[in-house]
Amino acid sequence: MANTRFVISPLHVATDGLWLLHPSAGAARRGPGVLVRESVRERRLVLLESFFTGAWSYIPDFINPQPDQHEESLERELHAVATVDPARLAGEIGVMLAGDAGIGITGGRAPRALLRALDRGEADFAERVAAELHQLWQAAVLPYWPALRARIDADIARRAQTAARQGLAGMLAGLHPRVRYEEDGLRLAVDARGEICASSLQLTPAVFSSDLHIAVDPLPGSGRQRPMILYPALPGPDADPGPAPAPPAGDLIGATRARILGDLETPRSTTELAERHWLAASTVSYHLGVLHRAGLLVKTRTGHRTLYQRTQRAGSLG
Incomplete structure (x- = not known):
């Protein structure tokens, strides 16, 4: 105890x-x-x-x-x-x-x-x-x-x-x-x-x-x-709060994903992103999957490489 x-x-x-x-x-x-x-x-x-x-x-x-x-x-x-x-x-x-x-x-x-x-x-x-x-x-x-x-x-x-x-x-x-x-x-x-x-x-x-x-x-x-x-939890002063103002991108998608997204104005591969951000390739791959499913990335294949780039919708996050 x-x-x-x-x-x-x-x-x-x-x-x-x-x-x-x-x-x-x-x-x-x-x-x-x-x-x-x-x-x-x-x-x-x-x-x-x-x-x-x-x-x-x-x-x-x-x-x-x-x-x-x-x-x-x-x-x-x-x-x-x-x-x-x-x-x-x-x-x-x-x-x-x-x-x-x-x-x-x-x-x-x-x-x-x-x-x-x-x-x-x-x-x-x-x-x-x-x-x-x-x-x-x-x-x-x-x-x-x-x-x-x-x-x-x-x-x-x-x-x-x-x-x-x-x-x-x-x-x-x-x-x-x-x-x-x-x-x-x-x-x-x-x-x-x-x-x-x-x-x-x-x-x-x-x-x-x-x-x-x-x-x-x-x-x-x-x-x-x-x-x-x-x-x-004990009831707070406002048990039924109204929506808060829209948060910045880092709060919305997480700091790491916000950094990766900000680095994808130019198409980049998973390996390249891992090296640029000092992350494991598996970690980068997971974050890219989340961003892609959210409609914030597009991916294209060039030979044996898959490249990711942010979409216009991603720019609306601020």
């Missing part, structure tokens, strides 16, 4: 909004919640929709990489999703569909869209999930991010104040009615069953759903992820 810490994860904020797709979720009528549902439908984010509307009780952990620091960048998180170990991805999808009676996880039947995407291989599947998450972030979270981030900061500050006055046990017990701290550990009233002995615990405020979500790695092995609790 001494290693309990708060983490800020832009990707967890986005996926928290996806719980609004679940049949049991209440209908959001205005604000960011409406944008989440509309974005999934209008942009045809079929894999994200499949994850959060199925009958299973477990959502694969790879779509929410664990933060390595107090505040993670969206760019690093999306890269982790796109480059997840294929064996881990396959194992987590298997648990989602088949369930695990031993720990109380129920499975369900996979929709055709998910199965068709899996047929193309784990690597392609992971990249497509990362691309859909990026689209969701741009459409439904980014316009509200300053206000949502302020609410997250305020929640963490108030929880820290509670811990200072009432102790860590008092702070943990106040996270949610289904969280209870006892002498022998932390007890969570959730559907899954089991006992976890962990060296650390991560706490993440959620700003969309009002329920408690637990991230517990169901896969055996030495590389098991740390448990995480996603709890509803």
Whole structure:
């Protein structure tokens, strides 16, 4: 319990909004919640929709990489999703569909869209999930991010104040009615069953759903992820913020992608960009794929080389 810490994860904020797709979720009528549902439908984010509307009780952990620091960048998180170990991805999808009676996880039947995407291989599947998450972030979270981030900061500050006055046990017990701290550990009233002995615990405020979500790695092995609790953040001064002014390109697409895009007034290859920006070719390739799917790049083949150049639409980002 001494290693309990708060983490800020832009990707967890986005996926928290996806719980609004679940049949049991209440209908959001205005604000960011409406944008989440509309974005999934209008942009045809079929894999994200499949994850959060199925009958299973477990959502694969790879779509929410664990933060390595107090505040993670969206760019690093999306890269982790796109480059997840294929064996881990396959194992987590298997648990989602088949369930695990031993720990109380129920499975369900996979929709055709998910199965068709899996047929193309784990690597392609992971990249497509990362691309859909990026689209969701741009459409439904980014316009509200300053206000949502302020609410997250305020929640963490108030929880820290509670811990200072009432102790860590008092702070943990106040996270949610289904969280209870006892002498022998932390007890969570959730559907899954089991006992976890962990060296650390991560706490993440959620700003969309009002329920408690637990991230517990169901896969055996030495590389098991740390448990995480996603709890509803305390209401902020403005629980239904309006859209913020349009952000600069670096905030919209990430600093690294903004640099690459700015360097593509002249057509360049992946290898050339990797050398110019001191990045691995695989990293550059991933960023180019995101930019191309967003309609910000065109690519042409010249012999054995593929060249990328930014489009007119890219210039509108400023």
